[in-house]
Amino acid sequence: MTTARKDIPDHKPRPWVDLLVSIIIPSVILMKLSGDEYLGNTWALLIGLAFPLGWGLFELVRYRKKNFIAVLGVISVGLTGGIGLMEIDAQWLAVKEAAVPLVIGLAVLISTRTKYPLVRTLLYNPNVLDVDKIQQSLQERGCEAEFENRLMKASYFFAGTFLFSAIMNYILARWIVTSPSGTQAFNEELGRMTLVSYPMIAIPSMVMMIAIFFYLWRTIRRLTGHTLEEVISPAASGQGNKGS
Template identity: 55%
Template sequence: MAEKKANPFTDLIFNVIVPSVILMKLSGDEHLGSVGALVIALAFPVALGGYELIRFKKFNFISLLGFVSVLLTGGIGLLELDTKWLAVKEALIPGLIGLGVFISTYTKYPVVSKMLLNDNVLNLPLIREKLAMNNKQDQFDRCLVQSNHLFACTFIFSSVMNYILATTIVTSPSGSAAFNEELGKLTLMSYPMIAIPSMLMMMGIFYFVWRKTRQMTQLESAQIFKAQ
């Protein structure tokens, strides 16, 4: 049976909407208080990550960084550290991922190749046969290298935008109700301003690889992809 994962709608609710509403609406002393709201809001993405780990028994490097990011956010708020550390943290996580993707270009396991060259999705034997027949294997490999660099750039974009948003939106002292409200706004704003543009850029990279594959192999889409 094919492995399943929580759908994007569930991720959006648990990682963005619910934490943002709690932080923005329930941080006042008349509700949960700044500490209580922060702890409960951060508990939702932690709970979702733990549930997926237990159910699907899969925990990768990206998931680990996400978990660490949540803990760091909680630590900054609970320890009432300078808000500049929140901006640094927001930029650091995607920056590390982008660096890892870039470094992977020079290893045996480039990230884009691992993601796209999947035997369950692509007819790899036929693709390799056509690339060899058309003497395009080296050109195809260069295409994958370019795609991996572009993929790394999407995370650099996220890193820069995270830093800009964090320094612009979160200006109140950490540990205060105002800090929680601004953190909720930051979480909510990061989805349309960072996540969606990054997703569109990734789709553009996948389209670029698909188009180049068609050009180099002279295969139709039905031949490139395995029938499901």
């Protein structure tokens, strides 16, 4: 039983560690240590971005999280460093900030034309819900077509959250990062943007994602008659089948 998992450890979400390593530490380094009396522009940028870059690579290697969203995150941090180190016009930072969520949103839309829409992979999957039980109830009630239609709508809503992120990222980057790249002011503004992006973009996006899950859940409840407790995945609820 343990052989399938011995070389790939379980990935347990650690939001506070993610927040500390990807947002707070880099922001503090960029805003407070970019002066010549401390690390200087180049070293502050390298060390500040090394935290989210290193953490992203660690997650990819350690937990085999080789999904394209995780890879895009690592690429995004690398591009930010490249813009600062190569002293490319700061307007390209805004383009890059908008491009990453836009690419993800487009991927969500394109996936609706395939057998495996991303919303199914991320929200309607056996790690979150008891998919087999739900599908069986849908078949018994003849509601599969209606459910698939609702799942498609959820995919469009899901893509919309990334469109929101793309627009907000662009506005925020153009508003906050106005100094030439490669300068102390650029580093400080980049740190400020990283901090501000969490309450202004990440939290609203998270609320939208929760709303999409609630929409999906309301659909499941109406079409199957099951309560959330009845269809939540044993993996998600923390109850395995070990003791049964």
